[in-house]
Each structure stands twice: as C-alpha cells, then as structure tokens.
Amino acid sequence: MFKFSFLAALLFCALASNSFANKSTQIPSQCQQLFQQTEELISEAEKQPGTHLQIANIKNKLSESKQKILQMSVEHQIKSCDKGLLALNNMKGKENN
Numbered sequence: 001m002f003k004f005s006f007l008a009a010l011l012f013c014a015l016a017s018n019s020f021a022n023k024s025t026q027i028p029s030q031c032q033q034l035f036q037q038t039e040e041l042i043s044e045a046e047k048q049p050g051t052h053l054q055i056a057n058i059k060n061k062l063s064e065s066k067q068k069i070l071q072m073s074v075e076h077q078i079k080s081c082d083k084g085l086l087a088l089n090n091m092k093g094k095e096n097n
Helices: 002-016 029-046 052-070 074-096
Strands: none
Touching: 029 052, 029 074, 052 074
C-alpha cells in the first residue's frame, strides 16, 4: 500500500512547482504511460486484502493529479510525467531486488 500512497504524493510534488495553463488537448506519451501504469497499480492493489479502505482515497487523489497535470503547458506536462515515471520505475526496481 505504501507504493500507492508514495505515487500519489509523488504526483502532487511534481505538480507543486508546475501549475501553468495547458493550451493543447493532446496528452504527451509520457503522461499516457504514467497514467496507465498508475491505473495498473491501483488494479493490483484492489486485489490485495486490506487495501479496499484506502483505494477510493487513492483513486480520488490520482484523479485530481491527472486533472492538474492536464491543465499544465505541454512542456510542464512532459517534465512532470517524466519525473513521475522515473520515480515509479525506481520504486519498481527496488521491489524487484
């Protein structure tokens, strides 16, 4: 469960320094990948015993984060999602060790 809370916090941190209006409706591939991977993690968490109480809260936080990312300029979307993907991949690497 820690990894999901960590990911939600990570997305909020990535957003904290980058809140600019988005002038494009296209979602960068980095963000599509980050959103897909977080949704997969949530799906995995839903299958684990004892996680159901926190899943709704995590889903809400991630949904808010997505909306904030999509309001940024494309340049800031890319930077924020790159940071999120890097942290997510680092976290996955630590779990596999």
